[in-house]
Amino acid sequence: LANPFVSGLLVRAWEVPAVPMAELPQPVYEVGIVLGGVTDGARQPKDRVYTLRGADRVLHAATLYRKGHLRRILVTGGGVKHPEADDMRTLLIQNGVPD
Numbered sequence: 001l002a003n004p005f006v007s008g009l010l011v012r013a014w015e016v017p018a019v020p021m022a023e024l025p026q027p028v029y030e031v032g033i034v035l036g037g038v039t040d041g042a043r044q045p046k047d048r049v050y051t052l053r054g055a056d057r058v059l060h061a062a063t064l065y066r067k068g069h070l071r072r073i074l075v076t077g078g079g080v081k082h083p084e085a086d087d088m089r090t091l092l093i094q095n096g097v098p099d
Contacts, residue, residue, distance in 0.1 A: 021063065021067065024064075024067075024069060027069075028068060028069060028070070028071060029069060029070050029071070030070075030071050030072065031070070031071070031072050031073070031074050032061050032064060032065070032069075032070040032072070032073050032074070033073075033074045033076065034057055034058055034061045034073060034074070034075045034076065034088060035057070035076055035077070036075070036076050036077020036078070036084045036085065036088065037052070037054060037077065037084075038051055038052055038053075038054045038055040038057060038058060038077075038084075038088070039051055039052065039055070039077070039084050039087040039088060039091075040052050041079055041081075041082050041084060041087060049087045049088075049090050049091050049094075051091075055091075058075075058088050058091045058092060058095075059091070059095060061073050061092070061097075062091075062092050062095035062096060062097050065092075065096075065097050066096050066097070073092060073097060075088040075089055075092070
């Protein structure tokens, strides 16, 4: 089994440090990819989306889209009964990204 402290260090070593939105380069990217693992599909009632730690990645993607840095957003995330990508799509639409 992996040591969570060591595996956390390794994962963070690959992450690019965040920069203020005002300092982002002006290129427009064709696609921004948002990885899953941020919604809780088991919670009730089912008329809303529940988020877990890391859900800011969906909101940040919406901000980048609205600021013109992304042309499209690709969300990922499966699920046996209900794909997580559907919930992330809902969050993006609720935050100003067209379907």
